[in-house]
Amino acid sequence: MNYTLHFGAVWASFDHLLGGLAIGLALAVAAVAVGTVLGLLSAFASVSKSRLLRGISGTYVLLIRNIPLLVLVLLVYFALPATGIRLDKYESFIGSLALYAGAYLTEVFRAGLLSVPKGIVEAGRAIGLTRMQTNLSVVMPVMLRNSLPSLGNTFIGMFKDSSIAAAIAIPELTFEARKINVDTFRVVETWTVASGLYIAACFTIAALLRRLERRFPKF
Amino acid sequence: MDAFLAQLWIARWPIFDGFLMTLGISAGTIVFGTILGCIVGIQLVFAPLWLRLPFRAYVDIMRGTPLLVLILAAFYIPAVLGLSLSAAQAGTLALGLFAGAHIGELLRGSLQAIPPGQIEAGRSIGLTFPQILANVLLPQALRTSLPPWINTGVELIKGSSLLSMIGVGELLLKTQEVIGRNFMTIQFYVFAGVLYLVVNIALDMLGKSMERRLGARQ
Numbered sequence A: 001m002n003y004t005l006h007f008g009a010v011w012a013s014f015d016h017l018l019g020g021l022a023i024g025l026a027l028a029v030a031a032v033a034v035g036t037v038l039g040l041l042s043a044f045a046s047v048s049k050s051r052l053l054r055g056i057s058g059t060y061v062l063l064i065r066n067i068p069l070l071v072l073v074l075l076v077y078f079a080l081p082a083t084g085i086r087l088d089k090y091e092s093f094i095g096s097l098a099l100y101a102g103a104y105l106t107e108v109f110r111a112g113l114l115s116v117p118k119g120i121v122e123a124g125r126a127i128g129l130t131r132m133q134t135n136l137s138v139v140m141p142v143m144l145r146n147s148l149p150s151l152g153n154t155f156i157g158m159f160k161d162s163s164i165a166a167a168i169a170i171p172e173l174t175f176e177a178r179k180i181n182v183d184t185f186r187v188v189e190t191w192t193v194a195s196g197l198y199i200a201a202c203f204t205i206a207a208l209l210r211r212l213e214r215r216f217p218k219f
Numbered sequence B: 001m002d003a004f005l006a007q008l009w010i011a012r013w014p015i016f017d018g019f020l021m022t023l024g025i026s027a028g029t030i031v032f033g034t035i036l037g038c039i040v041g042i043q044l045v046f047a048p049l050w051l052r053l054p055f056r057a058y059v060d061i062m063r064g065t066p067l068l069v070l071i072l073a074a075f076y077i078p079a080v081l082g083l084s085l086s087a088a089q090a091g092t093l094a095l096g097l098f099a100g101a102h103i104g105e106l107l108r109g110s111l112q113a114i115p116p117g118q119i120e121a122g123r124s125i126g127l128t129f130p131q132i133l134a135n136v137l138l139p140q141a142l143r144t145s146l147p148p149w150i151n152t153g154v155e156l157i158k159g160s161s162l163l164s165m166i167g168v169g170e171l172l173l174k175t176q177e178v179i180g181r182n183f184m185t186i187q188f189y190v191f192a193g194v195l196y197l198v199v200n201i202a203l204d205m206l207g208k209s210m211e212r213r214l215g216a217r218q
Helices: A008-012 A014-046 A051-065 A069-083 A089-114 A118-126 A131-168 A173-184 A187-215 B002-010 B012-046 B049-064 B067-080 B087-112 B117-124 B129-144 B146-166 B171-182 B185-216
Strands: none
Touching (some): A008 A187, A014 A051, A014 A131, A014 A187, A051 A089, A051 B185, A069 A089, A069 A131, A069 B146, A069 B171, A069 B185, A089 A131, A118 A131, A131 A173, A131 B067, A131 B146, A173 A187, A187 B049, A187 B067, B002 B012, B002 B171, B012 B129, B012 B146, B012 B171, B012 B185, B049 B087, B067 B087, B067 B146, B087 B129, B087 B146, B117 B129, B146 B171, B146 B185, B171 B185
C-alpha cells in the first residue's frame, strides 16, 4: 500500500465541486417543489371518498416506490423523445425526481392529514366555512406543520438522489467528482472530499430544518 | 407488440442473467447488511462511548453520502490501495456497508424503544448481558424492526440498479445492452421496471405476511 495523499489536485478543482453541489441542491429544490404539489394532490386523493381517486393515488405510489430511480430517469430521458416530447436533461431529471418525490411525499402528507385532529375540522365547518375553505385554511396549515420533519427528511433524501443525475451527464457533484477522479487519479482524496461535501450539506440542511421546526409550534 | 416479443425472445438469456445477478447481489447484501447491522445496532446502544463513537461516525458517513458515491468510491479506491476487487465485489461491498448502517440505525431505534425496566428485570433474575440480549431484547427489537427492514430490502434491490454505472452486468446494464442492439427504448426500460416492481412487491408481501405471523404470537 504505497499511496500518499495529495489533496492539492482536488483543491485545484474545488470550485467545480462546489458548483456541482449547488446544482444538486437546485435540482432537489425544484424536484421537491413540484413533488410537493403532486404529493398534496395525491395525498388528498388517497383519503377521498372516491374509489377511483384512491386507486389512482395508490397505484402511483406503488409503481414509483418499487421502481429504481435510475430506471425512471433513463426512461424519461431516453424514451420520452420517442413519443415526441422533447425535454433537456435538466427538465427531464427534475421531472423524474419530482415524480419520485411525489410518491414519497404522498405518504408523508397522508400521515399528516390523518394526524389533523377531527375536532378542528368540525370547528371549521361549524363556523360556516365550506369544505374547500376548511381544507385550505384549517387542515393544510396543521398538516404541513405536522409533516415538516418527514418533509425535511424527504428533501435530504432527494438531495442525495440528485447524484443520479450524473448518469445523464448533468454536471452535479458526483459527476464532477468522477471527472476529477479520472483526470487526476487522486482517487481517495476525490471521494473523501465529495462525500465530505455531501455529508456537510446534509447535516446543514438537517440543522436548518430543526430550527424551522422550533419556530413553529407543533399541533 | 409482436416486434417487442420477438426481440424479448432473442434477448431472453442476457436479461435472465441480469435478473439473476440483481437477485443474487440483493440477497447477498441483505444478508451481509443484516449481520453487520445487528452488530452496529447493538454497539450503538450498549457499547462504551469510545467504541460507540466510531460506529456512530460510520453510520453517519454512510447515511449522509449518496449510494452512488459510495459505489463509485468502492469501485475506484480499493485498486489504488493494492486490493483487486471485481466490479461486482466492489458494488456488493458498497451496498452491504450502506445496508449495515441503515439496518444498524433502525435496530438502534427498536432497541431504545424497549423499556429499560426489562433489562433491570433480566439482571435481577440473574441473566448475564448476552442472555438478556438474546432472550429479552432481540426478540422484541427484531420484531418491531421488521417493517423498516423490509423497506431497506426494497431500497437495496432498487439501489442495485446503480451498479450498472460501474459495469456490473445486472438487470439494468443488460437491459441497456439489449436496447443498444434493438433501439426499443421504451419497451425494454418498462420491462426492466416491471421486473423490479414484481420482485419488490413480492418482498413487500412476504414482509406483510411475516408481520402477521409474528404479530399473532404476541
